[in-house]
Amino acid sequence: MTPRSYHHGDLRRSLIRAAVIVLERHGLEGLSLRAVARQAKVSHAAPYHHFANRDQLVEAVAEAGFADLRAFIIRHLETTTFEPGAMLQEAAVGYVLFAVEHPDVYRLMFGAALKDHNPSEALLASSAGAYGLIHGGIAAAFQGQPVDEARVVTLARTCWSIAHGVATLTIDGHLGATDPEAVAEQTRAITGVLWQGLRAG
Amino acid sequence: MTPRSYHHGDLRRSLIRAAVIVLERHGLEGLSLRAVARQAKVSHAAPYHHFANRDQLVEAVAEAGFADLRAFIIRHLETTTFEPGAMLQEAAVGYVLFAVEHPDVYRLMFGAALKDHNPSEALLASSAGAYGLIHGGIAAAFQGQPVDEARVVTLARTCWSIAHGVATLTIDGHLGATDPEAVAEQTRAITGVLWQGLRAG
């Protein structure tokens, strides 16, 4: 664990940090291994001692991204006041705000899986952690009542779909709103429609 | 209009067709201008007489994609039987099935805007045409009743968000279902939750 080179202490960590900097500066297309190596001040071949190829570095960035997303939503819920019973809706707002604040990381997180059809265990665990927040929120909303697990899965997938849909359409400029406050308000309006369906069902 | 070269009749069209072939064969990362030129059997510099750069070719493919999406949904509605009043829901099924059948084109359509912040008029018109289907469907659902246009926009954006969310999560493998029939059924289940919200609101 935490391999230490004589040059960088922990090159793997440095490379992931450098990758995020390059990503946010030049977008996904500009995220080349060589650019990351330059950012980390090592030779262009050095990253290959920590990542088999570009995709594996991208996967590591995605893994960190899902962990950050989860933490961001939890922090958002802790620092925001909302109506009792509106926690799921406010979690969606946190979800979308993360995407708006880190659009390139968010896009990378959902583009990482498609290249390689064998995502790493670590990436699966990290994305499952974020999904677990939603699933747990749904299950909690049924407190006391008898629950059909398949129904909980459908509802969790519904929530994830709406949050992901609003997040991606927003960062791609298709829903108009750009500043965080307008995005949050629009997300509440859109998830509000869904919310009525959840209560009706 | 329809420029004709002595070598290819209509190279611009040929390049767009070649681009779709390369895209479906090698993914977005493999969609290089040089590979498209090879596929179209012209020199690697020839595309520059029809597209200023790679992004403009990608934009042209996206434009064609939105037109195809619109046509696909219309055809799906014409060839599928559904409960009266469930047209919007079935349109969402058509929307998601298009993404599942053409995942690389669909991803390209929504990745095209972000590179260049000045999308072409043609691309805007094409994507507006697809969005118009949703907006029209919502407005039609209110037939006779007094309508608040802002409310229609919110509902249309809600429908687009859920369809886009299901589509992207499905093609990225996050929702389990892969074969068209399972995808259609899951889409009906998920949009059904939203549907109850629409009727309640």
Next chain:
DNA sequence: ACCTGAACACCGTTCAAGT
């Protein structure tokens, strides 16, 4: 064990030159 420099086969883009 970790890092480097040279090498190879690719890119996007430009541009003088051909028909």
Next chain:
DNA sequence: ACCTGAACACCGTTCAAGT
């Protein structure tokens, strides 16, 4: 008007060689 070939500065990846 449309197309080509050579050129430039980039890539990802490999590998022998250095410390």
